[in-house]
Amino acid sequence: MYTFKRLNELTFNESLQIWNEGFKGYFVDVSMTLDAFIARIVKENLSISKSIVAYDGNKPVGILLNGIQEINGVKTAWNGGTAVVPEYRGKGVGRFLVETSEAINREEGVEVATLEAIRENTPAIELYQKMGYEVADSLLWMSHEDSLAFEEADPSFSYEKGNAHDILSLDIYDQNIKPWQTQWFNIKDAELLTISDSAADKNVGYFLYRRVLDNSGVQIGTVLYQGMAVQDRSDQKQIILAGLKKVFHPHDAKMKRIIVNIPLKNKVLVDALKELGFSVSTEQVFMMKRIGS
Structure with missing residues (x-):
């Protein structure tokens, strides 16, 4: 016992x-x-x-x-x-x-319990499933350490930067429960990039990320935690690529870029990252269980 x-x-x-x-x-x-x-x-x-x-x-x-x-x-x-x-x-x-x-x-x-497990850790995943947890999605850690090639962004897009907590006031904020480490309140010094369609005067996407600085204040990396484009747009990919270009330093080959627990269901973002040359370092399953009301 x-x-x-x-x-x-x-x-x-x-x-x-x-x-x-x-x-x-x-x-x-x-x-x-x-x-x-x-x-x-x-x-x-x-x-x-x-x-x-x-x-x-x-x-x-x-x-x-x-x-x-x-x-x-x-x-x-x-x-x-x-x-x-x-x-x-x-x-x-x-x-x-x-x-x-x-x-x-x-x-x-x-009300809801969440966890992540390494995809290869079959015994742990099976145990959690026996205990009532369900796989909600797969999560990818990705990285890139070379220069990035982007086409010119759509000139009709405009951009606004803010603090992490500003994400709560976005009219397009995805309020689904996300992996814990990607939630805005767990990311110290996180920044928010909002993308708007200037012609339609509405928000069409956002990115939550953190710049990594060395001891002298020089940026040496960027970590991306959330990125999305509204689903009713035919130009989702262009919105995603426009945001990634703003968030990352495309031409700096020395810049380390890390993607944390991006849901595989966010297919437009995942596909765009893979096309840009990001490689998957770790895959996890995101599991959830309702334990109360």
Whole structure:
């Protein structure tokens, strides 16, 4: 019989040790230093009082990080990482962690629980499906580190830059629940680019992104989190390409460009990125479960 403690009952060093042990042999290296672990909890709005560690007697055997946020009026939880120490895998620890986390989420009035899993992690995906989670979409991490070739943008488009929270006031804002790491409130120093059709005097697309600067303030990269064009337009691709040209530095071959968790259903954007030479580095599944009302 497993028991649990919340992360606020442990030191950060103890929590980190369980995290790194639990992710040994994982598909990608997600081990962290203490500074990186604390920074991630803060940056991604994770809750140490809602995150848990599983125990077998006095031995810590697994960890689950959890965040809760109201998104467009829906109280939403995110599983920010579930890991089980190698010798306890396949022994019910993962299920215990998820079920315990769901109980905490219900106490908090959460309506929807979300998570991502690496596409190749079949055992984890199957476990989540058995527990009622459904695959809502596939998510792509993409990257490009060379110069980009764009055609001239449609001169009828106009552009306006703003802060991340301005996205909430956009009349075309897609209010569907998105991957946690792409939500505006989790992206420090994010910027918003809005594209408008000057002739029709209406917004037709937007991009949420962050510029990466070195210690001297010189931009060395760009990270894109959201990008869309309204679906009732025949020129969706032109809108997307116009936005990408504004967001990225097309002719700078030294600029690193990263795309975070773009939904595969956003086909116009995905196809445009692939045509520009972006390569897929990681594919995940985005899973959701309604756990309350």
